[in-house]
Structures are given as structure tokens and as C-alpha cells.
Amino acid sequence: MPLISLTNLHKSYGQNEVLKGISLDIEPGEVIALIGKSGSGKSTLLRCINGLESFQEGSILVAGTSVMDSPNQLRLLRQKIGMIFQQFNLFPHLTVGRNVMLAPTVVKKTRQGEAEALAREMLDRVGLEQKFDAYPGQLSGGQQQRVAIARALAMQPLALLCDEITSALDPELVNEVLAVVRDLARQGMTLVMVTHEMRFAREVCHRLVFMHQGRLHESGPPEQVFNAPTTAELQQFLGMQ
Amino acid sequence: MMGFSTWDILRDLILATRWTLLLSLGAFLGGFVVGLIVLFLCVQHRVYIAHLARGYIELFQSTPLLMQLFLAFFTPALFGFNVPAWVAAWMALTLWTSAFLADIWRGCAEALPPGQWEAGASLGLSYVELMRYIILPQALRIATAPTVGFMVQVIKGTALTSIIGFVELSKAGTAITNATFEPFTVYGLVALIYFALCFPIAMGSRWLERRLNAAHLAH
Numbered sequence: 292m293p294l295i296s297l298t299n300l301h302k303s304y305g306q307n308e309v310l311k312g313i314s315l316d317i318e319p320g321e322v323i324a325l326i327g328k329s330g331s332g333k334s335t336l337l338r339c340i341n342g343l344e345s346f347q348e349g350s351i352l353v354a355g356t357s358v359m360d361s362p363n364q365l366r367l368l369r370q371k372i373g374m375i376f377q378q379f380n381l382f383p384h385l386t387v388g389r390n391v392m393l394a395p396t397v398v399k400k401t402r403q404g405e406a407e408a409l410a411r412e413m414l415d416r417v418g419l420e421q422k423f424d425a426y427p428g429q430l431s432g433g434q435q436q437r438v439a440i441a442r443a444l445a446m447q448p449l450a451l452l453c454d455e456i457t458s459a460l461d462p463e464l465v466n467e468v469l470a471v472v473r474d475l476a477r478q479g480m481t482l483v484m485v486t487h488e489m490r491f492a493r494e495v496c497h498r499l500v501f502m503h504q505g506r507l508h509e510s511g512p513p514e515q516v517f518n519a520p521t522t523a524e525l526q527q528f529l530g531m532q
Numbered sequence: 533m534m535g536f537s538t539w540d541i542l543r544d545l546i547l548a549t550r551w552t553l554l555l556s557l558g559a560f561l562g563g564f565v566v567g568l569i570v571l572f573l574c575v576q577h578r579v580y581i582a583h584l585a586r587g588y589i590e591l592f593q594s595t596p597l598l599m600q601l602f603l604a605f606f607t608p609a610l611f612g613f614n615v616p617a618w619v620a621a622w623m624a625l626t627l628w629t630s631a632f633l634a635d636i637w638r639g640c641a642e643a644l645p646p647g648q649w650e651a652g653a654s655l656g657l658s659y660v661e662l663m664r665y666i667i668l669p670q671a672l673r674i675a676t677a678p679t680v681g682f683m684v685q686v687i688k689g690t691a692l693t694s695i696i697g698f699v700e701l702s703k704a705g706t707a708i709t710n711a712t713f714e715p716f717t718v719y720g721l722v723a724l725i726y727f728a729l730c731f732p733i734a735m736g737s738r739w740l741e742r743r744l745n746a747a748h749l750a751h
Contacts, residue, residue: 341654362658370656380651384669393665394655439651446655 294319294354294450294481295340295372301348302335309335310346311505319449322482324492327502328528333485336502337452340483341372354449370398373443377455379435381427381442387414388423391442399446406445413441417471433464440471450481457488489529493517501525536712538721545721548704551618553729555700556687558622563629563686570634575641575667576659585634592631598692600624605696621693629686633679640675641667677741684730684737691726701725 293316302310309332317323325333338344340351342358342365351358356368382390391410395401401409414420417437427435436456443451453472457465469491476482476495486492492499493513500510503524509516520526573585592600604624608615644667652662694703705722709715 343650343654366656366658369654372654374651374654376647376651378645378647380645380647382648382651382666382670384673394657397661397665398656442655 293317294321295483296352297336297340297349298351299349300336300339300346300351302332302339302344302346309505310339312349313505313507314349315500315507317450317481317483319481320479321498322476322480322496323484323498323500324496325483325485325500325502326487326489326492326528327508331502332505333502334454337454337483337485340452341369341374343374366398370394370446371449373446373448373451375436375439375443375451375453375456377458379427379432379439379459381435381438383427385426386423387419387425387427387430387438390427390438391445394442395445409445410441413444414438416444416474417441418467431464432460433467436460436468437471440468440475450483451475453482453484453486455485455487457486489517501528503528536708536714538717541708541712541714541718542721544708545701545704545718545725548699548701549725549729551698551700552687552690552702555618555621555625555690555693555698556683559625559629559690560683560686562622562626563633566626566630567633567637570630571637571641572663574634574638575663589631589635589638592628593635597624597628597689598695600628601692601696617693617696617698620696621690621698625686625689625693628689629682632682632685636678636682637671637675640671640678643674644670673744676744677737680733680740681737683733687729687733688726 295315295317297313297315300310300313301308313332313336325336327333335344339346339358340353353368354371356364356371358365358368381387382393385393388407388410391413392403392406395406395409396403411420411423414423417440419434419437419441422430422434422438427438430438439456440451456472457468460468465488469488472482472484473491473495484492484496496513498510499513499516501508501516501520501524509520509522509525516525517529520529570585570588573581574589576582601621601624604627605615605617605620608620648666648670649662652666657665690700691702693700694706697703699707701722705718709718712718
């Protein structure tokens with residue numbers, strides 16, 4: 292049974308239809324990259340999965356829970372699905388440790404001591420345990436993004452959504468973040484990422500999904516997509532990279 | 533005829549200042565609580581309630597405080613209730629203050645990047661948890677200086693309540709002028725007392741602004 296299941300998803304902003312009937316099943320442990328030109332709808336699609344964007348038609352099921360259900364259902368669903376953003380979105384008024392501890396203590400009612408141990412473990416996983424008491428503003432962009440990953444992991448999600456998580460980083464900071472994502476993929480985390488890092492996508496993903504004008508245009512394992520693209524649009528897109 | 537020395541005038545004015553202070557404080561506290569409620573209604577996602585809260589803010593910001601005082605004083609009388617001047621003054625000033633404070637705070641809450649809301653929501657926080665742990669702590673830090681600064685407006689606003697018969701500093705000034713025929717001395721002293729109340733608050737607000745902004749940048 293797929294972990295995430297999208298069926299005939301339609302979304303428009305006013306007259307402008309940005310998702311034109313998307314169906315996609317994502318299995319547990321699968322690592323998927325959504326690729327395509329900007330404006331092709333890939334970020335919107337990702338944001339629909341945890342209900343940050345609404346949609347007009349179709350359905351999204353995550354581990355059996357529908358995104359369209361009540362606000363309470365949506366909150367439960369969001370506890371199972373972590374999200375990492377392009378702009379990190381750490382909470383600047385809280386220390387690194389508090390950033391990671393906040394959701395476990397507030398949402399899951401984990402006890403303070405337990406939450407701290409968990410936060411230290413997750414920060415250790417991204418190599419930043421020593422920054423526990425620092426504030427986000429004192430960290431580099433790459434470090435901030437790794438804290439954001441630790442923050443999402445602390446909720447022990449079934450899957451992570453990554454929305455262009457290296458696009459706001461200086462080139463020399465990209466690799467430290469990708470290394471963390473690579474480890475997660477190896478450990479069997481389900482990952483859905485929107486990315487422009489084609490080499491990385493090719494290396495870690497099980498499946499690439501090429502989006503074009505709001506549709507799933509072509510998809511398949513990386514070798515097939517890169518070596519034998521069948522549609523003219525994908526060929527053109529890969530040629531630009 | 534009994535004479536008034538300047539000292540007598542000053543003493544009477546300072547006694548009346550108690551009521552100005554009490555009314556200001558009461559209005560500020562009331563306005564703080566009501567303003568917080570209006571703010572919550574204003575920034576939540578049910579659009580019609582948010583519109584209602586916006587309407588409330590606009591209503592009080594776009595009509596003179598004097599009219600609001602008249603309405604608070606005379607409207608209950610229409611229904612047979614006799615409201616004492618201090619109650620009408622306190623209620624009108626509370627509502628007026630709440631509208632302005634809610635608007636100041638709304639601006640501060642909206643100044644935060646939308647990513648803060650999205651990050652909190654995607655971690656599974658409820659609306660109230662989001663406000664409590666993420667939005668308000670940051671918004672209140674930005675809002676502290678303008679909120680304290682608004683206290684000056686409240687204090688000066690209390691002067692208008694003299695018109696519905698509440699005896700505070702301005703009303704006392706008028707009464708003493710009528711008895712002494714020394715308007716320049718009396719109103720000069722009244723102005724000085726208002727200045728002595730408001731100036732330190734304005735300075736405090738500016739100090740807070742520098743201090744909190746500096747702390748924010750150091751993050």
C-alpha cells in the first residue's frame with residue numbers, strides 16, 4: 292500500500308490552473324525527485340501533500356488519512372510528514388535546541404528531559420549537537436538547514452518533503468546539506484524532493500518525476516529519465532541543465 | 533474672597549491628576565485585553581470573522597474619540613440606564629485603545645515572514661499553539677516600543693473625557709480657571725503636568741525600540 296497517494300489532483304489560482312489532474316503513488320522508503328522548469332507546479336504539488344496549499348479536485352491520502360479532512364486530521368497528518376523549506380524557516384527567537392524540541396513537547400506532549408535527549412540525538416545526526424544553545428542567526432545557511440532537518444526528524448515522520456532545500460544556499464554550503472539527505476535516503480526514509488540538483492537526484496533517487504505545465508509529463512528510474520528521455524519537453528529540459 | 537496661590541492651584545491639579553492616571557491605566561489595561569482578543573480574531577483564517585474584526589478597528593480609528601465618548605455616555609440613557617461619567621469614559625477609552633493596539637499588533641504579526649506560520653503548521657501545531665509559541669513572542673518583541681508609545685495617546689485622550697463631566701486633570705483645570713480667572717497659569721500648569729507624564733513614557737518607548745531592535749539583530 293502506498294504511503295502517499297495522489298489521485299487526479301486539480302488546483303487553480305483563479306483562472307490559472309497550475310495542477311491539471313495529477314495522480315502519483317509513493318511507496319514507503321521511496322526517494323522521489325520532482326523536476327521541471329519553474330512554474331511547472333512541482334512546489335505547489337509538494338505543498339498540497341501536507342495541506343499548506345488547498346486544491347479544488349481530487350484526493351490526497353497519507354498513510355490512510357485524507358488531507359481534506361478536518362483541521363484535527365490535518366494536524367495528525369502533519370505530524371507524520373515533515374517538511375523542509377527553501378528558506379529554512381527556523382524560529383529565530385528560540386535556540387537551536389528549542390527549535391527542535393518545540394513540536395515534540397507542544398504537539399506530542401513529550402516530557403522535557405526526553406525531548407531534550409531526542410533533540411540532541413537528532414542534532415547529532417546532522418552533525419550539529421554542539422550548537423544546541425546557539426541561536427539560528429549565529430549559524431551559516433547550511434547549518435540552519437541541517438537544524439531544520441533535525442527539527443523535522445524529531446517528530447519521527449514517515450516521510451519528508453523537501454522544497455528546493457539547497458536553492459538558498461551559497462554553493463560551498465550545498466554539499467553538507469545534501470550529505471545529510473543522502474544519509475536519510477540510505478536509512479530508508481521516504482523522501483519527496485523538489486530539486487534542481489540533477490546530479491544529486493540521479494545519484495540518490497529511485498524515481499524521477501518530470502513535471503511540465505501542471506502535468507506529470509514523464510517519470511521513471513534515473514537512468515531511464517536521463518539516458519533515454521522519450522518526450523521532447525524532457526529532452527529540452529535536460530539539455531538546459 | 534478667598535485667594536488662590538499658585539501653590540494651591542498646583543496642589544489641586546496634582547490631586548486631579550490621580551484620576552487622569554487611573555483612567556489612563558484602566559483604559560490601557562482594558563484596551564490591552566480587548567485588543568488581544570481583536571488581534572486573535574483578526575489574524576485567523578475564517579475570513580468573515582477577520583473582516584468583522586477589521587471593521588471594528590476601522591470603526592474606532594475613523595471616528596473622533598469625542599463622538600465615541602458622547603455615544604458611550606448618552607446611548608445607555610436612551611435605554612433608561614444612567615451610566616456614571618467615569619464608566620462611560622473608561623468604556624469608550626478601552627474600546628478606542630483596543631482598536632489601535634490590535635492594529636499595531638496586527639501589523640507586527642504580519643511583519644513576520646509567512647514561512648514562520650508554515651514551518652509551525654507543518655510541524656503539526658494548532659493555531660493557538662502557533663500563536664503562543666511562534667508568532668506572539670516574535671510579534672510582541674517588535675510591538676513593545678509602539679505599544680508603550682501609544683500609552684501617551686491614551687493619557688492625552690483622557691483630556692477629552694472632561695466634556696462628559698469626568699473630573700480629571702483638564703476638567704479640574706477648567707474649574708480652577710473659573711474660580712481664579714488665571715487661565716494662563718492654570719492651563720500652563722496643566723500642560724506641564726501632561727508633559728511630565730508623557731515625556732518619560734515617550735523616552736522609554738524610544739529606549740525600548742533601540743534596545744529590542746539591537747537584541748533582535750544580534751541573533
